[in-house]
Amino acid sequence: MIELCPYQLISPVSAGESADLLAGKSKEDGLRRIQALLADWLRMENVVVLTAAGCSVGAGGRLMTGPSVNNLECLVLEAVESCPLTDEAKAVIAWKKTNHFGSGNFEEWLGYVFNASSLSSSNKSPIKAVYWKDDVLLTATGEKELRRLIEKAIFAECALELDRGELSGANTAGESSGHIPFLAKLIARDATLGRTHLFTLNYDTLFEQAMEELGIQYFDGFSGKANSRFDPAVYGLDVYYPGDVAEGRVRRFDKFLQFYKLHGSIHWRMDEADRFRAQHQDLAFAQAYRAAEPKGKAAMLVSAEFDTIESFGILPTCQKFTQTLDMPYAHLFRLFHARLNQPQTFLIVAGYGFGDDHVTRIIETALMNPSLVMLIVEPNPSAPIIERVKRYQSLGQRAFVLSERVEAGRGCSYKLATFADFAQNVMPDVKWLDDYKRLRAFEDQLKKAKDGPVEA
Secondary structure, three states: OEEEEOOOEEEOOOOOOEEEEOOOOOOOHHHHHEEEEEEOOOOOOOOEEOOHHHHHHHHOOOOOOOOOHHHHHHHHHHHOOOOOHHHHHHHHHHHHHHOOOOOHHHHHHHHHHHHHHHHOOOOOOOOOOEEEEHHHHEHHHHHHHHHHHHHHHHHHHHHHOOOOOOOOOOOOOOOOOOOOHHHHOOOOOOOOOOOEEEEEEEEEEEEEHHHHHHHHEEEEEEEOOOOEEEEEEHHHOOEEEEEOOOOOOOOOOEEEEEEEEEEOOEEEEEEEOEEEEEEEOHHHHHHHHHHHOOOHHHHHHHHOOOOOOOOOOOOOOOOOHHOOOOOOHHHHHHHHHHHOOOOOEEEEEEEEOOOOHHHHHHHHOOOOOOOOEEEEEEOOOOOOHHHHHHHHHHOOOOOEEEEEEEOOOOOOOOOOOHHHHHHHHHHHOOHHHHHHHHHHHHHHHHHHHHHOOOOO
16 A cells, blocks of 8 residues: 655646645655655746744743643743732733633733833833733832743743754754754755845754754844844855865855845843844853743742843844834835845745744735745644635645645644654755764764763
């Protein structure tokens, strides 16, 4: 009996309809079909990638919905609730925990909290306190305290670290978060084509860590090294070999891409002159936080070490669209819009559930670009995005969804068509990544031989 392809590729057949391009194909034939299409699409002049929270799950990232063990709302509020808070602040959290707790409207509630804080925190504001439902009066002090703890908790949950044993073979389980193979295969495109443009909505620095591990050069909108400042002019630059190295000809550096963090990053901060600066820090302290129980997390949130955490990025509130109108976000979103409207564009969307209207509207507008092809990687074939894409397909034969094929009576495994699975097993292989892994493993062996056995 032939083992059928475990993936389905939902593709437009005619306006408003969809079909599976992999239906009836064997596992091997189906995978070859996907990889052939990807290889063709990746040869398009303008390749754009949009990633979101789902891409960080393999490295311990949190989602806005789902089981409490991985739900950002549940994890943040349970930790903050265990901190020394005023009775009023606790009552505000208690109200949320009795009203759709963990069901996906965390952003709306955060919007109310942050709005109330903004109304009363300024010295110029005539508002002293805000009444919440059930006659809960939250003063400016309580609001500021609650907001600050929530910011620190979100930071700690997003301060993820890449498993650096993935390249050297120290990760014996062979697991991958997907970032290293994804980037390695992405930058293996023909150097004569346009540069890849990688956009992310995540605060974490997993892509930056992966690029450093692979020796990939990138511009992220900041110039300088010790205390980088935001300078959008860097996006107009590129990296080349000098002529005297490349036999008198200037040649492009292969391992390079343009990188954009649309909602900011945990390594961004504001200086005294209200200018954005970027400075990476050691994130090891957050590993213990994510492994702790709520009371342990609360103790860390109020510790001196966590006081060094500063405000960062556009936090997940219902005011995200308004904040994108400020710099530098306005510039980044303008570039996202411009990239999607270039000729011969291939857009990969991974880990994004189309929940941010200000982002989704840009994508929907770009579908009017007659030469745009979009591939959405979505593990759940029952996700609402599937129906949305069927509507997109009425705009042209250019919207595709890669998902798991689920047999009748069975549920989604969430192991296929994830970001990690797509990067490792679906994208076409590149030889240099295997060679690079062997080199790193050899370097580790030499280091261990040099260090010698540890004496008791």
